[in-house]
Amino acid sequence: MLYLPHTREDIASMLETIGVDDLDGLFSTVPEDCRFTGDLNLPEALTEWELNDHMKALSDSMATFPAYKVFMGAGSYEHFIPASVSYLLSRSEFVTSYTPYQPEMSQGTLQAIYEYQTLAARLMGVDVATASHYDGAAALAEALLMAARITKRRKVVISSLIHPLYRRVVQTYFEPTEYEVVQLPYLKSGTTDFAALDDMDDLAAVGIQSPNFFGCIEDLQAIGEKTHDKEALFIASFTEALAYGLLKNPGSQGADIVAGEGQSLGIPRSFGGPGLGMLGSRKKFMRSLPGRLVGLTKDLDGKRGFVLTLATREQHIRREKATSNICTNNSLCALAAAMYMASVGGTGIRELARLNYDKAEYLKAELKKAGCIISFDSPTFNEFVVEFPSGFEATHRRLLEKKIVAGLCLAPYYSELANHYLLCVTETITKEDMDTLVSCLRSCFQKSKQA
Amino acid sequence: MNESLGDTGLILNDPLLWEKGKKGRCGFSLPRRDVESAPLREDLIDEGPDFPDLSEVDVVRHYTRLAQWNFGVDTGMYPLGSCTMKYNPKINEKYASLPGLAGAHPLMPADLSQGALKMMFELEEYLTEITGMDATTLQPAAGAHGEFTGMLLIHAFHVRKGASRSKIIVPDTAHGTNPASAALCGYRPVAVSSNEDGILSADAVAEVMDEDTAGIMITNPNTLGLFEENSKEIAEIIHAKGGLVYCDGANMNAVMGVVKMGAIGVDVMQLNLHKTFSTPHGGGGPGSGPVCIKKHLEPFLPVPRVVRDNGTYVLAEDYPESIGKVQAFHGAFGVMIKAYSYIRRMGPKNLNKASQLAVLNANYIKERLKGTLHLPYDRPCMHECVFSDKHQAAQKIATMDMAKRLMDYGFHPPTVYFPLVVHGAIMVEPTETESKEDIDQFIDAFKAIVNEAKEDPDLLRDAPRSCKVRRLDETTAARKPCLAG
Structure with missing residues (x-):
């Protein structure tokens, strides 16, 4: 097997060093009654050439652009995704590295994510953007939880014109919590009817998608003002990041937190994932953000460098008191988006x-x-x-x-x-x-x- | 030892994206305009995002240089404990970018998406078989997301039984994601300590388990690289009080074809496709964290589920007790393709062999370095072994110094200062894809470093000297955060 480099001699000499007789002997701490002794019931190994045919058949059965x-x-x-983006993204120094815990060996990933955070913040019109989340729906759910934590209030309101599948993810995230999720109806014009906000109290956040699920552009400024009258946080969501190449960005319309999907920025559809959860906020909420953040710093010689920072928000330090359980982000997708934004300009x-x-x-x-x-x-x-x-x-x-x-x-x-x-x-x-x-x-x- | 791997290399500087370029450049072939410009309300738009304008060459040089400042598995050995940095086969990448798979829309009708659905269905079957569980969902996007999904399933299970429980048992060796995931579901984590052998004792669990406890989150093999020998008995204790056993399967690479978790009392577990199943980590994602469950949790799985019906695959939504959705669509499909390809390339025998060799490599390192470094738990290990910096205390050399010095020798450092139960922990997971020669070189490098610690400790305190940058000021970065340029 070409991924397993050990020769018979290697194995024998290593076993001798360890002092066991055979490979099975390595598992002496696994009690007999925990051992599986049969063969896994899986298809036999294929050669690369056999698998090529199999995978091509799977791919050919799909209805995709440009045939469709x-x-x-x-x-x-x-x-369209420029060839240069796909090419650069396949550089294995990016692809085969881990979360940049050792910054001296990971300056490539770290600078790239810092640049992504910057461009993402500019696109969304916020002060700070995170290093990315799983997808737009998860980013929105995390944003709503974040608002509930900041305001210490119990009710979050979302528009019924937020992507229906995003709303289901929000419901799933909120189900075991003490918070309540309320939906706003929509008007004949295809935008959110936010009149009901007048009679609501204990509001943590109002979440609006624009362009909304019907594609309509919401009056974010008006909803934002109404939200702020209620001393709640205004969360803007989106599924089509490219819209903000043209439209006024949510931050400039009063959004306190912005959460959406960045798949449009150089990431293939890939049957819906992996995507790019984009999340950002005003600076004053920076320490409440979930997920990874990369910051600028200097090395011992005063040279510019980058590190993962504000880790005290995170699970590996705070454990159950963390702002989220996130360990991985979608780093390579964020990198694709940065390359795309840099290429399009x-x-x-x-x-x-x-x-x-x-x-x-x-x-x-x-x-x-x-x-x-x-x-x-x-x-x-x-x-x-x-x-x-x-x-x-x-x-x-x-x-x-x-x-x-x-x-x-x-x-x-x-x-x-x-x-x-x-x-x-x-x-x-x-x-x-x-x-x-x-x-x-x-x-x-x-x-x-x-x- | 022979000449060290480390060298200063050819490292070129490059400014930040917005410090280069010129207005009017573009690195993107703008599609032809074949329609007239339509009227657009001026009040909806402004001047657009403040992005730099760069040529294609600007962008290509920029990212090529950045790539050169990074270290990946393809660069060299990356023995990061609990992260399973095994080789990522290149063929997997090719399959993930096949046009029919990479270009597929998630909401296309099922009859036009048969290839994708078949792949997902079969991958679920394979993972179910490898873990010995009854069913699998591929929807969770990462390991921690899988943990969260697993907690939601446990929560739904108890709610249906009409008993919402408030606590969950989490051992002190657990990843930080475990208590954080439990907390997201409203559970209060109850810590339980491992015993002098580094594993959980049944008595310790029995002492804290009660009828207000939803279950236990147990990492097996655990983060000390040890098999939880009492896991079967622990599962019985948990089940007797109506609780469920969650297994963090992040370390499954040690036991493929050796232990079926479903047979030792596990009710629900997540797998990390980006660890055990060779999909690349991408500098921190995208991952994929499928959740495998026993029959009694099946009604609660996320929707839609891929179902086979007379040889065709359909997406079924009709599960009224489902927890709902944890991703907008079907999860990290692009990652699943790579794991699927890996399993098909390996077959059952090589998967088992991979686990054996991963354990062989880890035990070999443990044996050869245990005279050099302090080994707190001197027992046969699984896929990783944990040392500490205790022997270097006299020279005032800490784990971090040795880790940084390893970079100068051309190795990525192991995981450091985790698990928390070992002071100054050095957690080494070589994986099965490292050859004996590469491992010998790593061992020699570590021995040389320990020697340097005695003879010239400043070499370690000043390390690394061969990377793009020297040690970075993390304190100022956190105190005065600058997160965007």
């Missing part, structure tokens, strides 16, 4: 984000012309909700056969929204793709009218 035109985002977005990210917006607006307009209803009139970024004629499910199926994924059906998440679909357009979708979608829809509608 996927007009579906909903928290997982298809964006300030000028580039704005152009790219604008292109996403313009393309989505183009499709919106074409769909309207084809007789579809754009369900909500609030401005959107690169996703929006369309109401199709009833019985659209069959059409959606037919389009799949033509390798077009005409958005995500919303009915399983919002039962009142039958025939409503969430569509997404990124820079990877061409005008031609959109025209094909619209013409297919037209001909389907035509046929069903005739029928």
Whole structure:
């Protein structure tokens, strides 16, 4: 086996040094009645060449871009990733290192994460960003717990237009706690109805996603002001980080904590994970942040260097009193995002984000012309909700056969929204793709009218 | 010994990203604009994020230089205890980036995602078999996330029984994540000390176990690298009072094909795919922390679950007692592919062999270094062994000094000052992928360092001298934090 370097002679001489007769003798401290003596019931080893075929078959069975035109985002977005980013990210000094506990040997990871924290903080408009979390949903759950700890209050309020799967993660995290999670309804405009906040008390935090799950841009400033009137913390969430290449960032709109998903920033969709949980806050809450943080410092010669810092918040020091149980972050995903943000640049990210917006607006307009209803009139970024004629499910199926994924059906998440679909357009979708979608829809509608 | 591995190398400086570049550069091929610009409300936008503008060459040089300041398993031996820094096979990376897998949308219909679902289903089966449990969820994103998920399952189990319990037993040798994960579920950790052999005694557990205690979190093999010999008896004590046994499976690399945790009373455990199953650590993640459970916890597993139905795979949501979700989608799928590939490449015999060789390497180091370094528990170890700096106290040399000096010899230091039960702990986990020659070189380096501690201790106090930077001022970093530029 090529991953196991020991020769028979090596094993014999090492066993002799140890003073046991055979490999089995190494396990003398495992009591007899704890020993498993059979063979594991697993498939026999494959050669690299056999496994190549097997994995290729698994991969080939999947419906993915570019063979499929996927007009579906909903928290997982298809964006171009420069070859240089994938290439640099495969440098094994980054890939095969551990959490940088020994900073002198890990300056590469540490500086890269410090730079990620900086760019992430600038993107979200906060003073401090952490070294990353598992995904946007976990980051949001941690942000809400953090707010409850800071304010010592018991109620957190989240918009029903936060990604439904994120809300389920929040529910799971909060279930064993003493805190209560309350949801805000939404308005006909496709944004959060926060009027109910007036009558609520004991509020720890209000969490709003923008662009929200319907793709609509929320009035963060107004909700933030209302939240602060209640002396609660305002948490902004997001699933499409690229939106902040164009839109005002949440920090500038009054968010105290920002938590969302950074998959759009150079990370492949990979069936939903690993993602990049982005989390940041105002400076005054820095010591309450969960997760790893990298800080700037100097070495003995006064040279610039970086270390993991504020460890007294963390589980390996504080144990049960820590701000979180997190040990690992998603470092390599943060590194991918930093490489991506550095490659696209300030000028580039704005152009790219604008292109996403313009393309989505183009499709919106074409769909309207084809007789579809754009369900909500609030401005959107690169996703929006369309109401199709009833019985659209069959059409959606037919389009799949033509390798077009005409958005995500919303009915399983919002039962009142039958025939409503969430569509997404990124820079990877061409005008031609959109025209094909619209013409297919037209001909389907035509046929069903005739029928 | 022969010439040492350590050298000053070719280390080039590079400024921070925003200290380089020029407005107007771009390292990204902007896609063609094939639609008109649409109207956009001015009040929604501002000038955009303050990112530097860099060319592709700027970015490539920057990260290439940064990479050169880093040490990974591919650079050399990385015997970080409890972290299982084994070799990460390159073929795994290739599979994870296959276009059908890397490009897959998590919400695509199941019939268009069969390859991904089949892989997940089979990986769950393999992990269930290796641990001897009844079912597995792949959703947790990391080891600590798996612990948290396991605690949620235990919590759900007790709530259904109508008895919410308030405490959980956590040994003093446990990883810090254990008490922190328990606390997230509202449990108060009750510490129990290990005995003079470095393991838990059944009596110590019996003394604290009661009907208000949800169960025990036990790391086996434990963080001293020792097998918890009384684990079966301990499980009986816990079960007798209605509690459950959680096993932190971070150290599973020692016992694949040797011990099935499901057969020794464990009810729930997590595995760290980034340790035992060879997926790379990535400088601190992404990991993956699947949770394996016994039948009685199955109703509570996170959803959706991958189910096989007449040869096709579907995502099933209908588990009313499920704890819900711990990740938005299916977990760290990209990491799972690598673990799956590893298991398929290894097969059952080599997985068992890997554990045997991991234990062989650790015992070999223990035997050869125990005259040089103080060995607090002189017993056969599993995958790692723990020394201390007791013998160096006379020279006023501490564990950290020896760790830093190892860098000059070209090795990543072991885990230091953990577990907390050993003062000045030096926790060495070589893993099975290190050859005898590399291990001999590590042993020789350690012996040379211990010698230096006697003859020229300043060499250690000044170490490292061959890295990009010298020792860093961590106190000021924490006192006056600068976390962004």
